[in-house]
Amino acid sequence: MNDRDLLLIFGTETGNAEVLAEDAGHLAGISGLNPTVMDMEDISLATLSSAKRLIVICSTWGEGEQPVNAQDLYDSVQESEVGSMDGVSYAVLALGDTAFEFFCESGKEWDILLEEKGGSRVNKRIDCDLDYDDYAADWISATLEIMKQI
Numbered sequence: 001m002n003d004r005d006l007l008l009i010f011g012t013e014t015g016n017a018e019v020l021a022e023d024a025g026h027l028a029g030i031s032g033l034n035p036t037v038m039d040m041e042d043i044s045l046a047t048l049s050s051a052k053r054l055i056v057i058c059s060t061w062g063e064g065e066q067p068v069n070a071q072d073l074y075d076s077v078q079e080s081e082v083g084s085m086d087g088v089s090y091a092v093l094a095l096g097d098t099a100f101e102f103f104c105e106s107g108k109e110w111d112i113l114l115e116e117k118g119g120s121r122v123n124k125r126i127d128c129d130l131d132y133d134d135y136a137a138d139w140i141s142a143t144l145e146i147m148k149q150i
């Protein structure tokens with residue numbers, strides 16, 4: 001494991017979170033971090049637990065539900081022991097739509113769950129409405145700066 005490693009994981013139904021994760025990963029690479037971008041569906045609890053730096057980018061579907069590709073990982077973390085995320089410095093970017101009652105619920109759930117399991121929140125979660133490009137880009141830049149200091 002490289003000391004500059006950054007894991008970026010995305011939960012998505014139609015690709016917005018994936019595009020953001022890929023863009024953030026690219027930016028991380030040119031900022032001196034060593035990024036890995038992964039679909040939540042393809043990641044194990046063990047890999048997540050061993051991440052030193054973690055950015056979660058996740059949309060919300062249905063009525064406040066996790067995207068399908070995120071649900072199994074979310075359940076695994078929820079069932080894991082307290083302390084499973086010890087040593088993980090994380091930040092969450094939530095995608096959603098204020099037209100829905102449970103705005104950005106999945107991202108909120110990730111943010112709370114990672115803290116409950118011992119992770120350290122290093123930047124405040126951002127909840128993005130549909131017009132998120134500039135807002136998200138600013139948060140990603142700021143979060144990468146923080147991650148570089150860890």
Ligand SMILES: Cc1cc2nc3c(=O)[nH]c(=O)nc-3n(C[C@H](O)[C@H](O)[C@H](O)COP(=O)(O)O)c2cc1C
Pocket residue numbers: 011012013014015016017018058059060061062063064065067095096097098100101102103104105130
């Ligand atoms: C059928 C449907 C249900 C949705 N449900 C919610 C919701 O409950 N809360 C929310 O904040 N956004 C909701 N959204 C908005 C999506 O989260 C938003 O469009 C997001 O940018 C999609 O990102 P993705 O392409 O990464 O999945 C919903 C969108 C659709 C089409």
